[in-house]
Amino acid sequence: MAPRGRGRVLVLACGALAREIMAIQALNGLDHIDLHCLPAILHNHPDRIVPALQAAVADRASGYDRLFVAYADCGSGGAIADFCATHGAEMIAGAHCYAFFDGLERFAARDEIDAFYLTDFLARQFDAFVTRPLGLDRYPELRDTYFGNYRRLVYLAQTDDSALTSKAEQAAQALGLTFERRFTGYGDLTPSLMKA
Known part of the structure; x- marks a missing residue:
């Protein structure tokens, strides 16, 4: 209401x-x-x-x-x-x-300095907001310069959408990171x- x-x-x-x-x-x-x-x-x-x-x-x-x-x-x-x-x-x-979708207290308690995060929006728009702006489509050798200190990609999912999960997994593969999905809803x- x-x-x-x-x-x-x-x-x-x-x-x-x-x-x-x-x-x-x-x-x-x-x-x-x-x-x-x-x-x-x-x-x-x-x-x-x-x-x-x-x-x-x-x-x-x-x-x-x-x-x-x-x-x-x-x-x-x-x-x-x-x-x-x-x-x-x-x-x-x-x-x-990332913090308010995951929940501020949960996010702070995790202290994940080695995680790169995606939301539904970023899973959907990965190329437009990550790949092309960082030049990874033209200079793939920059990947390790940008993402070498990350260990995993954490997909904070607002919806239960298998197509978006697949896109997030593809993003993790493109960045050379392990993949983790957490369903957060709207947090x-x-x-x-x-x-x-």
Whole structure:
């Protein structure tokens, strides 16, 4: 059931979370939320996330009672939290989506410095967000330079999709890493949105 009496909420989200947020909205009747996604590729340049959020607020925020930012810190060095404080917005707790999908406490307790993580989005978009931006399609010899300190690829699965699992396994093979799959569902994203 959607929260009552809280007014209209604009959710400014990372495009990598679009499917998950729309699924959570549908499952929980969160019809008081309007979603606007920013390009997921901004993660390759975290310094560009806050300017994009500022532009989105200028373009879209009028007429809303509240603002929710569906980003964690995401490499911004606290800039997203500063933006939220300035605009009276809430945001998702944690350093990144891997932590809030897995659950902040579980993720911190694992302390997996040798793991490279994929979500459903990254399994689906591996070539567009990893292979090509890092030049691995043109210079495959760079693989060990980028990924030599990783031991395994951990796929944090939001859905139970065998095709995505297969893509994640292929990504692990391409990177020369052992493969592990953990079903997380939507993790801490659901309660975060339920409060919006």
